[in-house]
Amino acid sequence: MPPRSVSRSAQWPSYVRVAPWLLIVGGLVWNSLDPADYWGDPLLAAAAVLSGALLTLRDTVAVAVANVTGVLVLSARDGSLGTGDGYLELVNTTFAALLGVGVNRVVARHGRRLERVRSVAEAAQRAVLPEPPERVGALSVAACYRAAQDEALIGGDAYALQVTPYGVRALIADVRGKGLHAVGAVSVLLGAFREDSHRVPDLAALADALEDSLLREVDRLSEELRMEGFITALLVEFPPGKGTVRTLDCGHPGPYLLGPGPDPRTAGPPPRTAGPAAVRRLDAADPGLPLGMGGLGVARPAPETWPFPPGCTLLLVTDGVTEARDAAGEFYDPVLGLAPLGPFAGPGEVLDALVEDVARWTGGPRDDDMAVLAITHRAGG
Numbered sequence: 277m278p279p280r281s282v283s284r285s286a287q288w289p290s291y292v293r294v295a296p297w298l299l300i301v302g303g304l305v306w307n308s309l310d311p312a313d314y315w316g317d318p319l320l321a322a323a324a325v326l327s328g329a330l331l332t333l334r335d336t337v338a339v340a341v342a343n344v345t346g347v348l349v350l351s352a353r354d355g356s357l358g359t360g361d362g363y364l365e366l367v368n369t370t371f372a373a374l375l376g377v378g379v380n381r382v383v384a385r386h387g388r389r390l391e392r393v394r395s396v397a398e399a400a401q402r403a404v405l406p407e408p409p410e411r412v413g414a415l416s417v418a419a420c421y422r423a424a425q426d427e428a429l430i431g432g433d434a435y436a437l438q439v440t441p442y443g444v445r446a447l448i449a450d451v452r453g454k455g456l457h458a459v460g461a462v463s464v465l466l467g468a469f470r471e472d473s474h475r476v477p478d479l480a481a482l483a484d485a486l487e488d489s490l491l492r493e494v495d496r497l498s499e500e501l502r503m504e505g506f507i508t509a510l511l512v513e514f515p516p517g518k519g520t521v522r523t524l525d526c527g528h529p530g531p532y533l534l535g536p537g538p539d540p541r542t543a544g545p546p547p548r549t550a551g552p553a554a555v556r557r558l559d560a561a562d563p564g565l566p567l568g569m570g571g572l573g574v575a576r577p578a579p580e581t582w583p584f585p586p587g588c589t590l591l592l593v594t595d596g597v598t599e600a601r602d603a604a605g606e607f608y609d610p611v612l613g614l615a616p617l618g619p620f621a622g623p624g625e626v627l628d629a630l631v632e633d634v635a636r637w638t639g640g641p642r643d644d645d646m647a648v649l650a651i652t653h654r655a656g657g
Contacts, residue, residue: 293331296339299323304346308353320347320369324376329383336380340373405462408437408649412444414586415514416652418623420631422596423645433594433647434462438473443516445473445482448592448649449509449567450528464493465507465567479511479524479579487567506568510592512651514584519653521584523558524577527566529598530559532610534618534626535588555615558582586655589626596646600634608637623650 303319320343327339347369351357408417419435432451437444447469451461468489469482476482490507508528514521523531534555562577570576584590593610600608610630617629627650634646 293335296323296327296331296335297342299326300339300342300346304350307347307350317365317368321372321375324372325379326376328376328379331380333377333380333384336376340376343369343373405434405436405466408435412437412439413516414654415444416623416654417650418627419647419649420627421645421647422631432459432462433596433645434466435592435647435649436466436469437649437651438470440473442477442513444514445469446512446514446592446649446651447509448512448528448594448647449507450594450596450647451507452566461490461493461507464489465509479513479522480576483509483511483524483526483564483567483576484570487570490568491570506566508566508595511579512590512592513579514651519583519585520581521590522579522581523560524579525560525563526576527563527569529593529595530557532557532591532593532614533582533584533588534591534614534620535585555611555618557611584653586653589620589623589650589652591626591630592649592651593630594645594647596644597630597634597648599644600638600646602637603639608634613637623652626650626652 299319300323303317303323306319307317323339324336324343327336331339344366347365348357351362351365405421408419410417417437419437421433421435433449434451435446435448437446447466449462449465451465465486468486472482472485472489476485486509506527509526510528510531511524511526512521512531513523532555558580560577560580564577565572565574591610591614597608597610602608613633614626614629617633620626620629627648630648631646
């Protein structure tokens with residue numbers, strides 16, 4: 277869906293549209309009470325410039341006309357119209373009105389330029405990070421990407437979903453760093469995943485193939501990026517005809533399983549719940565190293581298998597979710613955050629609830645990008 281074009285005045289709270297008019301009323305009243313010194317003129321000038329910077333051209337022109345008309349009426353009332361002081365007052369007010377219109381045109385030009393840049397960035401994001409299909413066999417899928425800054429539409433978080441001969445495979449990853457280097461690494465990673473997931477039968481071997489592709493790309497980078505660049509990733513596989521899911525953790529936060537009951541493999545206490553939805557994190561027994569750190573000589577762990585019965589949802593997130601902080605510096609915990617918000621009818625509801633809850637938890641801008649992929653095993657699918 278293309279981005280909607282929203283006027284600047286619609287982006288601001290409603291009281292912003294009233295502020296210039298309040299300044300005009302205050303300035304004119306002040307001048308009417310003390311016409312000799314015209315102490316209200318700064319308020320009139322502020323109204324003109326403020327409307328130009330924040331409102332539409334129509335509103336800016338209306339404020340300018342109101343300014344000039346109000347000064348003409350006051351000048352006629354106190355007898356200064358046609359005198360030197362009256363002409364000077366009218367020239368000053370007209371100049372402020374024209375300045376407000378000029379500011380409006382400059383801001384509008386900048387807004388159009390920014391909109392073009394955003395359109396290009398959105399096209400690049402869709403090319404690098406396309407939306408996964410909503411349904412794949414018995415699976416329903418939903419995904420979202422939220423940049424830390426509203427102006428940024430692309431970054432170093434990534435997700436992908438691919439139908440392969442070995443089942444449906446998914447990837448979520450977080451590239452260390454920002455900027456074009458991170459975007460380039462995401463492009464290489466997703467391209468390699470789409471290609472290698474079809475020919476590599478094992479998740480561990482798939483991780484090795486992805487790392488080989490990344491290392492070939494790293495050879496073209498600076499020494500600093502070669503030494504410090506890495507990608508945390510989580511590989512997921514849904515074998516066909518089985519109610520299970522296989523995961524391979526490469527230094528990434530573990531996935532979350534949302535479902536009606538406890539994990540039948542565990543003999544310990546039931547998962548933490550705080551409401552009608554059971555939410556638990558599937559932590560790997562042996563988390564592996566991030567991609568790009570294979571040169572350390574540490575063996576890659578074997579994939580783990582988890583029950584994934586119909587009705588359950590697997591939630592894959594990046595650290596933009598798990599490291600979101602509240603005002604007290606506490607990290608967000610999806611287990612405690614999502615449990616009281618369920619049950620959820622599908623992956624879309626899970627994503628909406630998670631994004632809103634993280635925004636409520638942080639109470640403001642986040643420090644990191646956030647990518648989320650939710651996959652639901654539909655009953656009877």
